[in-house]
Amino acid sequence: MSSNKTTELENVVVRFSGDSGDGMQLTGTLFSNLSAILGNEISTFPDFPSEIRAPQGTLGGVSGFQVHLGAAKIYTPGDDADVLVAMNPAALKVNAKGVKKGGVLIFDEDSFRKSDMEKAGFKTENPFEELNLSETIQLIPAPLSSLTQSSLEGFEMDAKSILRSKNMFALGLICWLFNRPVDQAVHFLENKFAKKKSILEANIKVLTDGYNYGGNLHLSVNTYKIEKSHDVPQGKYTSINGNKATAWGLIAASKKAGLELFLGSYPITPATDIMQELALRKDLGVKVIQAEDEIAGITTALGASFAGALAATSTSGPGLALKSEAIGLAVMAELPVVIVDVMRGGPSTGLPTKTEQTDLLQALYGRNGESPAVVIAASTPADSFHYAFMASKIALEHMTPVILLTDAFIGNGTSLWKLPKLAELPEIKPNKAQPGMEGLNVTARNEETKARYWSIPGIEGFNHRNGGLEKDYTTGAISTDPMNHQKMVDTRQAKVDYISNVIPELVVEGDASADLLVIGWGTTHGHLMTAVNALNKKGKKVALANFNYINPLPKNTEEIIKRYKKVIVCELNNGQFATYLRSKVPGEYLQYNKVQGQPFTVSELESHFETIL
């Protein structure tokens, strides 16, 4: 073992970076999962290019995976890294700015040849000086490529496959750096490569050699130790990404409602994983159509909804645009459907793999006519499960389309998830027409909630014709009567407004007696909470209200906002939620906006809040 010092840390941020073919996503996932098993809180954020394989060694091809782990409650994948792993000069160049002072850089010496530096656009032969890093961070050069080659000497593998294993060497080294045994990583590898024994053996060998290499390093590098988390409620946990959690939330809702789950969807980054996850679940009877286009994604779902299924479609911004007309049909036909929008950078094709909150106004208003739909937003990878479940519950009980907003940040990112049991989840009672109601009209509704009764083909006595034309309030026949149209428009609005009675009230976190109320919605919760907590620790009076229910707003929204002298709305767009809030709760709102395809950083929020306090 090394004789170096071991430092205890509350939390640490590690960033793995390399070419998109270097296996950084896998390495990062393995490290975060094994840390979670050892009792840490985790939050991860993969950051990859939209090109599948950009030219090797170029800036455009750099793929990163950041993991934040710790003993204390963690809300974000962290701002700057304590440890950066750079598999080549391009990875170093892209990520150099995001390393803390005094941080550690582990890099593959073998990939820092002159030609590699040129590809990454370095002008001198010392990239560290060129990036002003020499003084500020600790360098751990390791010839990862050649060490991997010698590690696998005698293995019957081609040169390419051998080199591809160097990510495991890096993982071993990181495990050493954090005093984590490699057993858990071995266990994960055994599961992943159960059917490929030779690859498994090679990976384990390289991983172990990487770990031992660290131990034999006689460098003045500190190793770290992170205690088990003490903030997590007891129970069984896994780590889950937002897209999988969303898919599973839909499945749970269908089981709870006693309905078949149907998904009509079309591949689109960064939402495709939802469809893929559901396509796997034939064992649970999930029906998935990979449709011919985005429009067919939602219109097949509407057909399934008409036929009595829990119907959903998953997409991202450009796909939501294509689905607008059909969402309008769902509003008009008063059919339940869940539309998941995993937001990405826009407009148009925009930044397909990057994160933004720029679809909010599209979700709220992007349709012809007076077309109210429920809009809700998830905050974390893990709570995407809850909000997908609630989106389904609201759709089925209130007979309305529900748009669930998540984004690339939480869709691809992971967090700890306390495993639920179906029995513990809330009941879902679809607003179905009941026996004894035979002969009711297509517009017949529950007079309190205004939810239309759902009568399902195949059942005698409920024959009806639905559609996108305006219908008579009483008879359900098509109608262009002026007063009737007004009444129907008002009824559909009242139905959505009523939902404010069944959603939870807005919660204020942080110092409730604050001078400044920070407002966010959806996925910015983690960064805002961390910044607010840090300021509270410094004695600053700041509070946070983060919205998950957006249309309708929680009932106590106005009351809470009016309590505070100063309110700032922070979002990853140019002020869409602020605009919406001004229309619902008029008043003065400050704004903090960022549209860079990246999440907030805690430090930028903290320093901004300090300037306005």
Place this chain on the structure above:
Amino acid sequence: METKSIQYTLKDFKSDQAVRWCPGCGDYAVLNTMQKVMAEMGVAPHNTAVISGIGCSSRLPYYISGYGFHSIHGRGAAVATGVKVANPALTVWQITGDGDCLAIGGNHFIHSVRRNIDINVLLFNNQIYGLTKGQYSPTTKKGYVTKSSPFGTVERPFRPAELTFGAGGTFFGRVLDVDLKSSHKTMIAAAKHKGTSIVETLVNCVIFNDGAHSFLSEKATRYDRVIILEHGKPMIFGVNGDKGLVLDGFNLKVVTIGENGITENDILVHDAKCQDATLQLKLALMEGPEFPVALGVIRDVEAESYDEAVVNQIHEIQAKSKIKTFDDLIDSCEQWEM
């Protein structure tokens, strides 16, 4: 499921809504035949779903008792696909027009045919946009003057049969609004066919494209200009029943029985069940005046339907998988105590 012991009549499939097409519109005849066919097929109205998009013909679901969904322009095929996959026990009809089906809904059309979803599609082809008052459609003949082509269209039209065959269609039939007997027979076959049944119904728009099919429909000459194909029967046509089709090399040729030594035995026999669609396509694309236009069931071959395949795959996986419930799914993930 309903048994055939319950006898339905046309009336059982009439809704309480008054039909509001223009007087003389060809759609009336098709609606009437469709209701007759539905009664004869013996599927209860509540097990029937009629789905449409937008256009004159797409109003049809309002006129049929049972479950109906009048959706949005072009999307009927996708909606119908969702209905059938969600509940394969339903009998699903899709009503569409030449604009709805082949312009705005072209993508959904070819993909529903490709998948072979078990729906019965009535494609009302009047070669014009009626509801928007007279613009040319994807089936309007080249050069035709309409409100949006005041100097004649410069576009080549689609031939619905060619699209259907190109997409791997398993059923294609054609009917003429005024020819009730063959319409009835063809729609019965379409209803019985498992998979996507495309029935091109040549209908007359009295207001914006009157007489588009009059060359075929005129009573006196109709049977010289159309041929009603029936599986297993010789391809004989003509007012006097003396004309027939033979092969001449790779091409079809019209001959007269009794002339040049031609006898009934020389005439081709129609094989709608033949998997190879080459001859069926040639028949479907015949045009006047050189050839008769083919009506009836042109292609009707067996293949697994999409909805059936979806259900079969689910059953297959369910039999193998250890995950039977949601809680099993949760148990299956990598987990640890904290």
